[in-house]
Amino acid sequence: MAYVVVMPRMGQTMEAGEIVEWMKREGDAVERGEVLLSIQTDKSTLDVEADCPGVLAKILATPEDGEIPCLEPIGIIAAPDETVDVNAVLSDFRAQRGA
Amino acid sequence: MDEQTGIQLLKTMVRIRLAELQLAIMYKNGKVFCAAHLYEGEEAVAAGVCAHLRSDDCITSTHRGHGHCIAKGLPMKEMIAEVCGRKTGCCGGKGGTMHLFKPGIGVMGTVGIVGGGIPLATGLGLAMQMQKTDRVAVSFFGDGASNNGAFHESINLAALWKLPVIYVCENNMYATSVAVWRSTSVPDIGVRGAAYGIPGITVDGNRVDEVYEAAAEAVARARAGHGPTLLECKTYRIRGHFEGDDSLYRTREEVAEARTRDPIEYWKGKLIGDGVIAEDDFAAISAAAEAEVAEAAAFAENSPFPEPQDALALTNQV
Structure with a gap:
């Protein structure tokens, strides 16, 4: 089942962050706890680890996007053999979060 | 220690570890609304000490206290729900990570103030002595707290009055x-016991057998009315001070080296080496803990937040 990676909220006052670099490319296998990307907050640069194992199926945001609000989707992790419908995954994600 | 105790210690450590990793994920995904100070790498201290405690014994804890509470018997659901600010948490969702209380099982509070739990445990010990029970109180605190006045003043009084308190310094x-x-x-905080004429012991806090043996003696001494012990457990804080700490004050190599001394790996290896468990048993222990944590996380996420009219519930109203 596809898992949406979000811009993490790494502090109570953090509103947004910028992507510095993706360490993984689309199609790369990832382990839980492996570093996916690094982000920059108003205070520091931090590694973002994968919450679950799978394949980095889609990168939704890059350094060129500048500031991204916390908890906005930035990528999708899926099972190795899974076909990902990005729009469907994101609308499910937003529906669940709205609930 | 017998084999069942050894297995139980492993289970406790794995449950704590997986709960903390789950909370790390919940934190960055916006489901925890207060700071999160996680206990990864220090599990052997909580497990080894609390294994000797009865439900009528008490602990006081720190800002990094989820592990102590789990080891003392706080149900996983109530812990995670409380950290997530939900009404089903042990304090109705109003305490959060740094005010986890469950008096019925002796969880007398995680405390946000460094060293704040030390005088509380001392007072609990005084009450237990005045009530002529054989209950004991344990205070968990860190290396920083051992430089606070509260540490020295508390141990002085506890030593003078022979209070049934075990002061457990988690030197991470x-x-x-x-x-x-x-x-x-001083390089070993345990030596500070000598200043107050009480036993001061330093053990490898990543080795749960060492912690367990030292705590056995300290708890027995306190129950018998012979007074307090200072037990320093040397360990290492694997994660940042809080989630989101970039840890620029230490090197990645230092953290990687510390990971090679993982307390769960050590104890798992010991139990397998001694033929107490097999790899499959460890996988089963991990799977059971994973399921428990997932269930608790879902329970928390599906629980309501406290309502405004709940504000005064569970408070000590005059």
Whole structure:
């Protein structure tokens, strides 16, 4: 089942962050706890680890996007053999979060 | 220790570890609304000490207290729900990570103030002595707290009055960003017991058997009315001080080296080496803990937040 990676909220006052670099490319296998990307907050640069194992199926945001609000989707992790419908995954994600 | 105790210690450590990793994920995904100070790498201290405690014994804890509470018997659901600010948490969702209380099982509070739990445990010990029970109180605190006045004043009184308190210093090498050698006058905090005429012991806090044996003696001494013990457990804080701490005050190599001394790996290896468990048993222990944590996380996420009219519930109203 596809898992949406979000811009993490790494502090109570953090509103947004910028992507510095993706360490993984689309199609790369990832382990839980492996570093996916690094982000920059108003205070520091931090590694973002994968919450679950799978394949980095889609990168939704890059350094060129500048500031991204916390908890906005930035990528999708899926099972190795899974076909990902990005729009469907994101609308499910937003529906669940709205609930 | 017998084999069942050894297995139980492993289970406790795995449950704590997986709960903390789950909370790390919940934190960054916006489901925890207060700071999160996680206990990864220090599990052997909580497990080894609390294994000797009865439900009528008490603990006081720190800002990094989820592990102590789990080891003392706080149900996983109530812990995670409380950290997530939900009504089903042990304090109705109003306490959060740094005010986890469950008096019925002796969880007398995680405390946000460094060293704040030490006088509380001392007072609990005084009450237990005045009530002529054989209950004991344990205070968990860090290396930074051992430089506070509250530490010295409390141990002085507890030693003088022979209170049934075990002072457990979790020396995880850092007080926030300050390395212990930068702030502390002695390499082994355990020696500070000598200043107050009580046993002061230093053990490898990543080895749950060492912690367990030392705590056995300290708890027996306290129950018998012979007074307090200072037990320093040397360990290492694997994660940052808080989630989102970039840890610029230490090197990645230092953290990687510390990971090679993982307390769960050590104890799992020992139990397998001694033929107490097999790899499959460890996988089953991990799977059971994973399921428990997932269930608790879902329970928390599906629980309501407290309502405004709940504000005064569970408070000590005059």
